[in-house]
Amino acid sequence: MTFVVPVGPQHPMLKEPEFFRFEVKGEEIVGVDIRLGYAHRGIEEALSRRSYKHNVYLCERICGICNVVHSTTYCQTVEQLAGVEPPERAKYIRAILMELERIHSHLLWLGVAAHQIGFNTLFMLAWRDREYVMDLRELISGGRVHSAMNTIGGVRRDVRSEHVPTMLRGLDKLEQSARYYTDLWGSDRTILARCTNVGVLSKDDAIKFCAVGPLARASDVKVDIRKDDPYGAYGALSFNVITEQEGDVWAKGMVRLREILESIKIVRQALKELPSGPVRTPVELKIPPNETVERTEAPRGELIYYIRSNGTDTPERVRVRTPTYGNFASMKSMFAGGTVAEIPIVMWSIDPCFGCNDRITLVDSHTGKARVVSFDELRRWKK
Amino acid sequence: MPRILPQVLRNLFRKPFTVKYPYVKVEPPEGYRGRLAINKERCIRCWLCIHTCPARAISVDKETKRPSIWLGRCTFCGECAEVCPTKAITMTKEFEYTTLYEK
Numbered sequence: 001m002t003f004v005v006p007v008g009p010q011h012p013m014l015k016e017p018e019f020f021r022f023e024v025k026g027e028e029i030v031g032v033d034i035r036l037g038y039a040h041r042g043i044e045e046a047l048s049r050r051s052y053k054h055n056v057y058l059c060e061r062i063c064g065i066c067n068v069v070h071s072t073t074y075c076q077t078v079e080q081l082a083g084v085e086p087p088e089r090a091k092y093i094r095a096i097l098m099e100l101e102r103i104h105s106h107l108l109w110l111g112v113a114a115h116q117i118g119f120n121t122l123f124m125l126a127w128r129d130r131e132y133v134m135d136l137r138e139l140i141s142g143g144r145v146h147s148a149m150n151t152i153g154g155v156r157r158d159v160r161s162e163h164v165p166t167m168l169r170g171l172d173k174l175e176q177s178a179r180y181y182t183d184l185w186g187s188d189r190t191i192l193a194r195c196t197n198v199g200v201l202s203k204d205d206a207i208k209f210c211a212v213g214p215l216a217r218a219s220d221v222k223v224d225i226r227k228d229d230p231y232g233a234y235g236a237l238s239f240n241v242i243t244e245q246e247g248d249v250w251a252k253g254m255v256r257l258r259e260i261l262e263s264i265k266i267v268r269q270a271l272k273e274l275p276s277g278p279v280r281t282p283v284e285l286k287i288p289p290n291e292t293v294e295r296t297e298a299p300r301g302e303l304i305y306y307i308r309s310n311g312t313d314t315p316e317r318v319r320v321r322t323p324t325y326g327n328f329a330s331m332k333s334m335f336a337g338g339t340v341a342e343i344p345i346v347m348w349s350i351d352p353c354f355g356c357n358d359r360i361t362l363v364d365s366h367t368g369k370a371r372v373v374s375f376d377e378l379r380r381w382k383k
Numbered sequence: 384m385p386r387i388l389p390q391v392l393r394n395l396f397r398k399p400f401t402v403k404y405p406y407v408k409v410e411p412p413e414g415y416r417g418r419l420a421i422n423k424e425r426c427i428r429c430w431l432c433i434h435t436c437p438a439r440a441i442s443v444d445k446e447t448k449r450p451s452i453w454l455g456r457c458t459f460c461g462e463c464a465e466v467c468p469t470k471a472i473t474m475t476k477e478f479e480y481t482t483l484y485e486k
Contacts, residue, residue: 054437057460121387128400142416142474148460156465157414180390188386 002030005340009038013344015112016354020347027339032332040360047318052078052152052285055315060146062320063356065105068097069298070320071150076231077294077305078152078315081287088275090154091233096270097137097147098296099263103174104133105299106256106263109351110181113253116344117194122184129177136170139163154280164271171264178260185253195250199334199346202247209329213301214255215350219247225297236273239266249349256351285313298323300351324350324357411476416459418477423449425471432463432472454480 002023009017017038023031043062047055059074060067072094079086086094107130114122134144140159141147149155185191201211206219216223224241226234242258244251287309295304301323310316327350334346363370402409411417426449433441433450440456441463443449450472452463464472 050437053435057437057458057462061458121391125387125390125394131400138415139412142412142414142461143459146458146460148416148458156461184386190385 001025007343013116013347014354016352018352018354018358022335022340022343024340027341029335029338029340029343032335034328034331036328036354037358037360039355040358041355044318044320044359047320048315051313052287052315055318056150056152057148059320060148060150063322063353064145065108065353066101066298066300066303066356067145068094068101068147068150069296069303071147072098072232073294073296073303073305074307075150075152076296077292077307078285078287079283080292080294081290081307081309082152082283082285084153084281084283086154086281087278088233089158089277090279092270092274093140093155093159093279094150095233095237096159096267097141097149099266099270100133100137102263102299103178103260104130104137105351106260107133107178109256109348110185110253113249113345113348114191116348117190119190119194122181122191126181129174132170132173132177136167139166151280152285153283154278156280158279159271159274167271168268171267175261175264178257178264182254182257182261185250185257191253192250194345195253196246196248198249198342199338199349200246200248201330201334205330205333206247209333210326211301211330212326213297213299213323213351214252214259215301215327215330217241217243218251218255220245223302225295225302229295231294231296233270237266237269249345252349286311287313300324300353301326320356322353322356324353327352328357411478415474415476415478416461417475418454418480419452419457419459419464420473420475421450421452422471422473423447425469426450427469427471429468431466431468435462435466437462 002025005022005024006019007022008014008019019035019038021033021035022029043058047058050058056071056074060071062070107126111123111126111130114120114126137147138144140163141149141157149157201215201219203219203221206216206221211219211221212223220243222241222243225231227241239262242255242262244255289310291306291308293304293306295302303323304321306319307315308317331350335343338346361370362373428448430450437460438456438458440453441450442453444451461474464474
């Protein structure tokens with residue numbers, strides 16, 4: 001006989017609203033049903049009502065943690081549509097910012113993962129060291145979180161030469177702490193007891209359910225858009241794709257921590273090889289009818305942008321597929337066979353960002369037809 | 384013995400990483416995108432800032448006939464400061480603009 005444990009939409013375990021229905025047999029989870037759409041914001045519709053230039057800042061706000069990679073992907077897509085190529089220096093500055101973002105996102109993941117297994121000391125330490133990378137971001141972009149650096153055709157600010165020594169010093173500190181956490185993650189008894197053989201995703205399942213990002217790499221699937229389909233400056237930068245064999249929560253953490261070290265290497269190389277020249281090319285933003293797709297490697301996995309233009313200065317349709325959406329399908333095989341106490345850490349092991357991923361389509365259950373809800377109708381529902 | 388204990392003991396005896404904020408202030412770096420300042424004498428009323436603002440936070444002040452920024456909507460992207468031909472809008476390093484009442 002199975003019982004149902006509902007988790008969400010409002011639940012202390014979840015950072016954002018989403019509904020999960022766990023079927024349990026005693027302590028063991030036998031099935032999970034996921035219902036998405038609680039954090040729907042109508043952002044794709046909003047994107048198709050603003051001009052290309054204004055959309056850069058709206059795209060940046062799809063995800064707070066991975067804001068640079070969102071705006072970079074958007075700018076790359078529009079640049080491809082308009083047929084312009086950003087200058088080399090701008091590509092390098094974008095790469096530096098994206099890698100700093102990967103470092104801060106993975107350190108944030110480490111902190112919350114430690115918190116989920118009740119290891120609050122590590123949570124405090126990881127978030128303390130995350131401040132170093134936030135300071136570096138503030139130094140070169142002028143904002144701790146939202147960088148507002150990207151624009152269509154390049155970047156808005158240059159990395160000044162007097163900032164480079166400060167950045168290298170900050171990276172040294174980060175490397176020291178990242179090495180310490182990598183060491184700790186591989187040897188601490190608490191972490192090993194809570195994370196090994198928990199939430200295992202086998203290599204076959206990772207391929208079958210199209211897992212992306214660190215989740216796939218922890219199951220020994222070598223996918224990284226930076227390497228497979230190089231964009232921006234990544235073709236010229238040298239780095240390794242990190243993979244682990246086990247596929248459990250421990251491996252997912254290890255992939256992320258080793259990626260921090262790899263990102264530090266990339267930032268150092270990019271700062272060293274930073275080409276001189278302008279950072280911006282002027283763009284005429286009246287784009288003839290066309291469509292294009294661009295994909296990048298966000299900290300959480302593969303991010304896809306699709307834009308269709310119609311000859312005006314606003315896009316006709318923008319579709320954003322965030323990495324969390326790609327990872328939801330793998331969740332069932334990760335949860336099945338586990339215990340109820342494992343739910344928080346397994347859930348967090350995919351690094352979910354529900355706010356970025358939620359989209360809504362209203363389908364009439366009788367006729368099977370999808371329809372659009374007008375603003376007046378929404379206001380009536382609110383009452 | 385837990386591996387993290389040496390780090391914890393070291394933290395116990397060294398000075399805190401955090402600063403006592405209202406009493407000790409950390410100066411933001413050069414180029415920080417803080418509160419916007421409008422120099423009303425330099426404004427030539429071209430309204431480029433209104434057109435370029437992605438959050439539509441800038442409007443025309445009815446009395447002075449100069450742009451005024453609604454900080455509740457402003458996203459501090461700095462586009463208006465960049466586009467202003469006479470540099471009448473500038474970004475300051477001020478970040479303390481929390482208030483209890485709408486002024």
